[in-house]
Amino acid sequence: MNTRIDFYKASPDAMRAMMALEQRIAQSGLEPPLVELVRLRASQINGCAYCVDLHSRDARKAGEDERRLATLSVWRETPFFSERERAALAWTEAVTLICQTHVPDDVWDLAKPQFSPAEITDLTLLIATINAWNRFAIAFRKLPA
Template identity: 50%
Template sequence: MTQRLDLFTTAPDLMKPMLAMEETIKSSGLEHSLIELVKLRTSQINGCAFCIHMHTHDARANGESEDRMHLLNAWRESSLYTDRERAALAWTESLTRIERTAAPQSDYDAVATHFSPREQVALTLAITTINAWNRLAIGFAIPHPVAQEANAA
């Protein structure tokens, strides 16, 4: 894959609000591990190799287990996720696939059970933001790093 352009070189002023949103989400009070699961699951759904690579590395560096990352695609069938994480992951899938799901009331009800109103906004912004990052990375064909992984394969 050949990268189409470098976002930060081409339009640094336009990227500043995206970076600011990341900082806002990071300081929102949501658990870092939850944010990384949401980012990773969204990136899996969207097929964003760059973001999957980034968020598996970030999650691992912050203590996430290999099993939870490997089973994330099948989180509904795994006992490794808390009820709070399950609610967040269902909401993540609903909003990422909104053209199909229309964000059903049952998914919202689960989020409302496990997240305060402020946390609901923070979670929804985290989902919205990673969807935007996925579209930027895929749209501009941003490749993931391959140095160590290529050698291991």
């Protein structure tokens, strides 16, 4: 598989817009470990090798437990995640797979008590942004180094 284009060079303005979203996410107040779990889970669902590699490394650098990373794809069957993390992961899966799920009420019912309205909005921005990054990386065949 070969990289198709360097999208950073092809459209610096588009990448500046993406980076502005990342700046907003960084200022959101969402916990950095939660942010990395969400990025990694969405990237796993989308099959983005570049982003799975990147965000698993970022999570490790931030001190994330190896066992949690190894079981993230089966988080429902493990005791390793908090209720807040479980709600975020369920929300991540539903929003990432929106054409299949339409974000059902039971997922909303999990998320609502765990996140303030501002936090759930920021979480949704995070999910939308990582899904956009996944689409750039997959479409243009960005490869792990």
